[in-house]
Amino acid sequence: MxxxxxxxxxxxxxxxxxxxxxxxxxxxxxxxxxxxxxxxxxxxxxxxxxxxxxxxxxxxxxxxxxxxxxxxxxxxxxxxxxxxxxxxxxxxxxxxxxxxxxxxxxxxxxxxxxxxxxxxxxxxxxxxxxxxxxxxxxxxxxxxxxxxxxxxxxxxxxxxxxxxxxxxxxxxxxxxxxxxxxxxxxxxxxSNQDAHEAFGKVTTMVTERERLQSEFSQSLESVRRDLAKQLAYGLSHEINNPLANIATRAQGLIAAAASPQQAESLQRIVDQSYRAHAMIADLMFYAHPPEPQRVSGFEARQVVDSVIEPMRPTLQSHEIVVDIQVPRSLKCDGDPSMFGEAIRALILNAVESIGVDGQIALAIQTDSESELCLLRISDSGQGLTAEDAARAFDPYFSGREAGRGLGLSLCRVHRIAELHGATIQLHPALIGCVAELTWPMHVP
Known part of the structure; x- marks a missing residue:
């Protein structure tokens, strides 16, 4: 021995x-x-x-x-x-x-x-x-x-x-x-029974720990949503009204502006007021989203085109090229309006990261085995760290120091994905970032 x-x-x-x-x-x-x-x-x-x-x-x-x-x-x-x-x-x-x-x-x-x-x-x-x-x-x-x-x-x-x-x-x-x-x-x-009992206890403890971690994560997410809901209600009542007044008065002053520069400054006030209002709406959506209006077999390419077309002037002014590879025959299940909202938020996040002169690739692949389609949006913007990617869907987190907005618009995407039993992930890449959104595929 x-x-x-x-x-x-x-x-x-x-x-x-x-x-x-x-x-x-x-x-x-x-x-x-x-x-x-x-x-x-x-x-x-x-x-x-x-x-x-x-x-x-x-x-x-x-x-x-x-x-x-x-x-x-x-x-x-x-x-x-x-x-x-x-x-x-x-x-x-x-x-x-x-x-x-x-x-x-x-x-x-x-x-x-x-x-x-x-x-x-x-x-x-x-x-x-x-x-x-x-x-x-x-x-x-x-x-x-x-x-x-x-x-x-x-x-x-x-x-x-x-x-x-x-x-x-x-x-x-x-x-x-x-x-x-x-x-x-x-x-x-x-005896072998001794080892069986000991390792059985280890397995039981690991399983119990995983169960407790899962329950803790769910409880933490529930608390975060409750806090977001309370904050959103407070903001909507206390801030939306002043924002509306600011935007209305600024719009009224634009017509009487003494110079184009003055009109441009007033328009910027209006735009920023609407932007703040949109942020509150995102937070409200995260905390208390509406029920999805599900449609069976909507055309994914039609929704993508309806999102991209209104954004063409902004994309052209920023010299950003969008490459779309979505089969026209592809059909999905769920709320097409929410599907479009998710795509719009991901495109805007990519645009904000790129700034000027870049590329965005939007493609959808299908997986008949899982009955899901995978929407992938890649951009040539500034990179994303693994730490930022892990916290990207936190409504109180912003990655602007890294050149990417993240924050409330992506937490809205996360909630849309959850409502459809789907997932959303951001992956750091050698150049830019890759966002992957799964979505229920229509199965006739």
Missing amino acids: SSADLFAGWLPPIVIEHDNGTANPSHEERIWLPMRSSSSTTLLHALVSRDTSATFRRKLRNTLHHDPALCLFTAAKLVQEHERGWRPIAGRWTTKQLADWWVRHGANVWDGASFLSCPDTETGEKLLQRFMRLDQHFQTLPFSRWLMESDLWWKAAGLHRQASICESMHSIRLIDSDQADPASIPNKHP
């Missing part, structure tokens, strides 16, 4: 402090002991569960009774827990006391930061060879003498000086708690 067969790795380090008798800080040593392969299932169980049943305690006692390194590790932890002054401990300890320590501390005994700094491969292999010989030797010793002979393990582990923790263990005699009832002692080797 090789050390790799006998041992599954390392137990967490035992930190031993050496007081140098001066005002300087004490010196610390990290001592590593091996984890037997036959013990790893029980330790995994202790790590991921809060099992306090008599059955599990019995398994722990049996494991400790046949694993010298684990027994020594647990005894050292007990000494550190109860005797912080390193005073010698005399008496008799039972496997029940050792098992109880694991029941209390098994879930948090692994400290990720320190545990990851285990011995390097070459040093670790040399240590495991020594420990394998020690393990075989201790199997021939009476269980009661294991702690009395523990200096052999400390020396093999590389303890540079005699620590008072060693003296504490010299005076402790171990007793098997199940010794009086041989029938209660389980098999020396863990």
